[in-house]
Structure formats: C-alpha cells, structure tokens
Amino acid sequence: MKKHIPNLITMGNLSCGLIATILAINNKLEYAAFFVCLGIFLDFFDGLAARLLKVQSELGVQLDSLADMVTSGVVPGFVMMSLMKSSTSDYSTYGNDWTFEGIFGGSLIPFVAFIIPLASAYRLAKFNIDDEQRDSFIGLPTPANALLILSLPLILEYQFSEMAFTIIRNQWFLIGVTILSAFLLNARIPLFALKFKTWGFKENAVRYLFILACIILLLTLKFIAIPILLILYVIISLVTPKS
Template sequence: MNIKKHIPNFITLLNLFCGCLAVIFAVKNQLEIAAFFVFIGIFFDFFDGLAARLLNVQSELGLQLDSLADMVTSGVVPGIVMYQLFNRALNIHEAVNDGHSWSDTWHWLENEVHLLPLFGLVITLASAYRLAKFNIDENQTSSFIGLPTPANSLLILSFPLILAYQGNPTIDDIILNKWFLIVMTIVSSYLLNARISLFALKFKDWSFKNNAVKYIFLLLSVVLLVFLQFTAIPVIIILYVLISLVKK
C-alpha cells in the first residue's frame, strides 16, 4: 500500500472536517468560531496541493475531493454567514422601527422566515458554479479565472470578525446595512465567476526571480494584517485583484 499518495487527500479531508465544524457554528450564529475553523480549513486547503506537488502524487481523485471540501468550507459557510449578517441587520432595523420589518416573510412549519437573508445564499450557489467550472477548465493550472473560493470566503468571514473585534458605531452601521450586504453579495458572486485572470499562490520553485509578484503580495499582506488586523482582509482581497490586473 502506497501511503504517500494518500497524504494530500488526508489533508484535504481535514479541510472538509473544519468546514463541517464551521457550518455547525455558523448555523448557531457563532460566527467568530466559524471563521476560526474556516481559516484552519483554508490552511489545510493550501497545503494539500503543496503536498501533492512535493510528493508528486497529483490525481484526479485529489482534484475532485479538493473541490468538494472547498464547497463546504468556502462555499456553504460564507453563504450561511452572509445569511446571519442579514438577520442581524434585520433585527437592528426592527428594533429601531418598533418591530416593522423591511423584509417580506413567509411561514413554513409554523416558523416565520424572512426572505431577504436568503439572498446571502447566492454566494453558496455562485461558489458551486465556480468550483464546477474550475474542475473542467484546463487553463487554471498556474492561475485562476475568477476569485478563488477560499479568498472569497476570507472576504465574507472578515465582516463578523471586524464587528466583533474592531467594531465601532460607524463600522457597525456600514457592515450591518442591508444595502451594503446586498452589494457585497452581488460583488462576491460576480468576482467568483468573472472572466479575470488572477495569479495563484503556487510555487514551482522558491526563487525570488520567478515569484516576485507572489512574494511582494505576501509581504504587503503581512504588513497590512499587522497594522489593520481583520480590517486588512478586504483590503488584501482588493489588492490581490488589482495586482493580478496590473501583472496581466
């Protein structure tokens, strides 16, 4: 039995396990804990591909398994998180307006369900479409077409973290505004499937000459994280897209 070929798949399954835990906490509206497990899952997602390349055991099974794991960690979870953010915005609005909601509702099994928060699940649908395209696209081996689902997941998960650890009345009002959440859902879903080429953080070697853009981006990301903390994440995603466009 060749154990070596199963190592990357085991790492991918750790990503999926973290994604499942994140789903549980996101459904419970414990978004900070959900974000923690998503970050761990994305860490495993980066290293499963790296391990496969280092061990020279890339396989079609690994490719499919990786996308299935990403669908949970970076597809289902951000959709649920956006759903919960819409609910928080809705609750704040109802409190301010004496219970009068700007969201239509429907009743199912004696439960009142607000319709607007369901719009957040568009991110999950867009993620599924993006991952399906990725699996059959042979042009995304050294770069990406559209924003990768892990990057998009980091973008969405940054919002509850900013609210929890760096929030103030102004930031809270912006993030928990229905129009901000609607726009972010649309922008996020568009970027996932946009026909724009984005560089991949895959290293065939470790030389600066062949990976200058990647090293510069990683250095800038670290600096931004040190000074801006969680607020840096949306800035880093924007920077990633802009550097990719300039590089092209």
C-alpha cells in the same frame, strides 16, 4: 500509504467546513471563521503534499473541490445569511432562531445569501474542467471569497466601531457584498496564484511583494486588512503583465 496522505489532509479541510457550518448556524460566527481559516490552511497543504509525494490524482482534485464547496462556499453563505438576519429583523427574536418559524417569521432578504454557495459551486465546477487555471486563476478563488465574507463578523467582534457597525449591519451593504462576491467568483478576470514553481525573486516578485503587503497590513489593520488585500489582489493582477 503515502498516496492517502493528501486526501486525509483534504478530509481535514472538509471536517473544518462541517464544524464551521454548525457554528455559523448557531451564530458563533467568529468561531466559524477560525475553522474556515484552518480549513483553508489545510486546503493549501493538501495540494502541496500531493506534489511533494508525487501522488497527484483525479480523485484528489475532485475531493478537494467538494471540501472547498463546504468550507469556502456553504459556510460563507450561512455567515452572510446570519448577518442579513441580524440586519433585517429584531435580532433578539430571530437572530439565532433557525427553526421554520424563526426563518420565515422574519424577512426573506437573508435568502439572498444563498447566491454565495451557488456562485461558489459554479466557480468550482468551472475550475475543474478549465485548463487555463492550472497556474493562475480566472475569477476570485473560493477561499479568498470566503475570507472576504468572514472578515465582516470578525471586524464587528474584534474591531468594533460605530462606523463599522453601521456599515456591516446595513442590509443593502450586505446584499451588495453578496452580489459582488458572486460576480468576482465567476468573472473573466485573470488573477495570479500564490503557487511557487521556483523560489527565485525575479520570477516571483509579484508573489513575494503581495505576501509582504499581507503581513504588513494584517499586523497594522488586523481584520480590516482582509477586504483591502482582496481589492489589492485584484488590482495587482489586472496591472501585472501576463507572461
């Protein structure tokens, strides 16, 4: 029975992704963000449960990637598409209209958002066959990229300002973020993983300090902290000596 526990947790991640997809399609972006965050939380614990119970399996690895593809790949694509629709059309007419006429009656620019799930699929496929990424990452992990995309509607909803509205509702900014996220997902950039083999401070100093920075910035800046933390994550990874 215990061998099924990690896979059940993974199924919970996938279920969160499916719910978030429906919410994103219906323009409930802040609720979609909540379920994606819940899915990412479960994604962290399925692997942890497998290691603690010593029931790691190839099935679990593949199932985990399939769940991530939905929760951290498809959902961010729909969220970005919704943001692009609102920036390129009369939002009252097309913003929440996902019929054939509603999508194609406006601009085709929102379809640029499909780059995100496509890049996510390629990144996840590479991860599954890359032995270099067992203890660290090469390229931005899909959950981190999902948080980057989902921080945008959360900033608009809970930290509204004219500057934030002007920037995030700008179609060229959204296209730029989409292309940048696709690049970071598959770039040959080594990034440290938040996986603890031991709990000692010396060997995990970078991880502990980054977690501390996350707590401080999230408490002070809230959702605006998310893109800042991702930039910090990349910078720290680049300047940290590789063992």
